[in-house]
Amino acid sequence: MPSSSPSPSRPSSPSSPPLLVLISPMDQETRGHLLESVARDHRIWLFSDREVGWEAPFITGHTRVDTLDADGMIEAARPLAPDAILCWDETRILPAAKVAGALGLPGLTPEAVLTCRDKHLTRLAVAGAGGPQARSTPVSTLAEAHEAAAETGYPVVVKPRALVGSTGTRMARTPGELAEIFPAIRGTTMVEVRERFEQPVLVEEYLDGPEISVDALIWDGEVTPLFVARKELSPPPNFEEVGHGVDAADPLLADPELLRALTTVHAAVGITRGWTHSEWRLTARGPALVEVNARSGGDFISYLGLLATGWDAGLAAARLALGERPEQGAARSGAAAVRFLYPEVETVVGRVTIDRDRLPAGIGIARVVAQPGHVLELPPASHTGRYAMLVASAATAEECRATLDAAEGAVRLEAAEPVPAPR
Numbered sequence: 001m002p003s004s005s006p007s008p009s010r011p012s013s014p015s016s017p018p019l020l021v022l023i024s025p026m027d028q029e030t031r032g033h034l035l036e037s038v039a040r041d042h043r044i045w046l047f048s049d050r051e052v053g054w055e056a057p058f059i060t061g062h063t064r065v066d067t068l069d070a071d072g073m074i075e076a077a078r079p080l081a082p083d084a085i086l087c088w089d090e091t092r093i094l095p096a097a098k099v100a101g102a103l104g105l106p107g108l109t110p111e112a113v114l115t116c117r118d119k120h121l122t123r124l125a126v127a128g129a130g131g132p133q134a135r136s137t138p139v140s141t142l143a144e145a146h147e148a149a150a151e152t153g154y155p156v157v158v159k160p161r162a163l164v165g166s167t168g169t170r171m172a173r174t175p176g177e178l179a180e181i182f183p184a185i186r187g188t189t190m191v192e193v194r195e196r197f198e199q200p201v202l203v204e205e206y207l208d209g210p211e212i213s214v215d216a217l218i219w220d221g222e223v224t225p226l227f228v229a230r231k232e233l234s235p236p237p238n239f240e241e242v243g244h245g246v247d248a249a250d251p252l253l254a255d256p257e258l259l260r261a262l263t264t265v266h267a268a269v270g271i272t273r274g275w276t277h278s279e280w281r282l283t284a285r286g287p288a289l290v291e292v293n294a295r296s297g298g299d300f301i302s303y304l305g306l307l308a309t310g311w312d313a314g315l316a317a318a319r320l321a322l323g324e325r326p327e328q329g330a331a332r333s334g335a336a337a338v339r340f341l342y343p344e345v346e347t348v349v350g351r352v353t354i355d356r357d358r359l360p361a362g363i364g365i366a367r368v369v370a371q372p373g374h375v376l377e378l379p380p381a382s383h384t385g386r387y388a389m390l391v392a393s394a395a396t397a398e399e400c401r402a403t404l405d406a407a408e409g410a411v412r413l414e415a416a417e418p419v420p421a422p423r
Helices: 028-039 070-080 093-102 110-117 119-128 142-152 175-187 256-269 301-309 313-321 397-408
Strands: 003-006 019-023 043-048 061-064 084-086 136-139 156-160 170-172 201-205 211-219 222-233 241-247 273-283 286-293 335-341 347-354 363-368 388-394 411-418
Touching: 019 028, 019 070, 019 093, 028 043, 028 301, 028 313, 043 070, 070 093, 084 093, 084 313, 093 110, 110 119, 110 256, 110 286, 119 136, 119 201, 119 256, 119 286, 136 142, 142 156, 142 175, 142 201, 156 175, 170 175, 175 201, 211 256, 211 301, 222 256, 222 301, 241 301, 241 397, 256 273, 256 286, 273 313, 301 313, 301 335, 301 388, 335 397, 347 363, 363 397, 388 397, 388 411
Parallel strands: 019 043, 019 084, 043 061
Antiparallel strands: 003 061, 136 201, 156 170, 156 201, 211 222, 211 273, 222 241, 241 335, 273 286, 335 388, 347 411, 363 388
């Protein structure tokens, strides 16, 4: 049963700001800025699977509840009579949409969210609208995967159907590589992802070209790209995102081909009002959709967008949840970038240190993200290999990259011991 605990620090009254139920705030390091922004003008009642920690200064109250159980959250939310349901956690946006719908509150429909969450449904919807994307085939067995890859043509991308953060996504360049990686991909699961499919794996066309993401506002069917993030990826066969850069002057924001593609995709998946984070490859034949997500960008992209453009994803999410059109904050015209540092080989962390005297001007955040004893595993074994992150802001994207290059020398990873090789 859900358990609730009010916080005495922010009592409500008839004249109080709107009460928002926030479902799963995620981690402070990459999402804390969202909650901090929303809490300035709203009362927040937190739904989470654990007791309150870093969120305490920003909330009115808290209910401990299974945040993957829509029915349980509906029961817990009704007595609160919230003004809105808020969620930016990819694994919880579907149950959050169900809660909002059951309470008669604004928000994305569960059908639209499910179409985004299930990558196969996304492909079907976009294909039906004639949108640009990778060819894709859902499969269950290795034999089906071989057949799909032969029809698509190597190399192919093999991915789980409904996981997050590129988990389990790999490239296969030959039938032999496909046979080697398929069992692990088919068996890849996440505790926080409960969707199960008879055909749990997608075999897709490999899209060659730079990868970008677009955070966009959709209002009454009109799609407005707010900022573009240029991705830094690890070399194939993995697709680990090792960095992102946002430039307020990115020419893609006004690219007519990308604008048409964005409009087609959002109409296809059924999003008419909302904020989305879509990922694209800029191929020789034009932009092609990788995936579309019914929430703001993760991996610190939303913070980069705020630094570079003035668009606050947290405040925008709150406005949308209240049925209001978001507005840009103080407009900015710069660039910002984040880089995540990885070891060259799998490592057990002894210590990570940052010599702050050596950090160049322009570094706004330099943060250790792996503690002593943490095992830094690299893809495809895991996506937990980051030991530090650096955030730079400057006038241009090129200046950001130069600043990050210089800052890497100030971060030192000391290994406790190498990870033993499997026997």
